[in-house]
Amino acid sequence: MKKRLIIATRNAHKVDEIRAILNDFEVCDLSALEDPPEVEETGTTFLANATLKAVAISEITDALVLSDDSGLEVDALNGEPGVYSARYAGEEGNDALNNKKLLRELTGQDDRSARFRCVLVFAQGGESLAHFDGAVEGRILEEAKEGGGFGYDPLFAPEGFTESFAELGEEIKNTLSHRARALAKAAEWLNQQD
Numbered sequence: 668m669k670k671r672l673i674i675a676t677r678n679a680h681k682v683d684e685i686r687a688i689l690n691d692f693e694v695c696d697l698s699a700l701e702d703p704p705e706v707e708e709t710g711t712t713f714l715a716n717a718t719l720k721a722v723a724i725s726e727i728t729d730a731l732v733l734s735d736d737s738g739l740e741v742d743a744l745n746g747e748p749g750v751y752s753a754r755y756a757g758e759e760g761n762d763a764l765n766n767k768k769l770l771r772e773l774t775g776q777d778d779r780s781a782r783f784r785c786v787l788v789f790a791q792g793g794e795s796l797a798h799f800d801g802a803v804e805g806r807i808l809e810e811a812k813e814g815g816g817f818g819y820d821p822l823f824a825p826e827g828f829t830e831s832f833a834e835l836g837e838e839i840k841n842t843l844s845h846r847a848r849a850l851a852k853a854a855e856w857l858n859q860q861d
């Protein structure tokens with residue numbers, strides 16, 4: 668029987684990505700819990716936000732909890748949108764509005780270097796147990812290149828590729844993404860916990 672792992676998110680895309688990589692676990696999102704709290708991401712770093720979420724959710728379940736905070740850091744924008752990636756175009760922002768704002772902010776910029784960064788935190792019983800990070804370097808394209816993916820995937824081309832994450836598809840993305848790199852470290856830690 669697979670061990671249960673609660674992912675502290677309602678983002679189905681994230682859960683699918685995590686499930687594909689940590690397939691030795693029964694991966695569930697917050698809908699598996701009865702009335703989980705909304706945890707405000709008030710931290711100023713990915714680690715702080717991921718810890719807030721993991722610890723809060725681990726206080727209401729016996730299961731091991733994994734939380735992720737991730738985002739896009741653009742060098743020409745001094746690391747923005749960073750921890751505000753999901754809300755870059757405002758609290759009611761969405762992927763399309765966030766991408767549109769990013770392209771607008773980069774108008775006339777020659778330096779389009781960027782990276783996706785991910786921090787994962789494991790917690791249980793209200794305590795943080797371990798954290799892992801991963802990053803993938805790349806650049807912001809001049810225009811969105813659609814395909815699959817979500818968030819900034821249509822605008823981000825990882826190093827060594829001319830295609831965006833959206834065009835590359837999940838199978839390739841899951842081998843080299845920021846989340847995949849953090850999850851590889853997390854999987855090693857999980858395997859040592861038995």
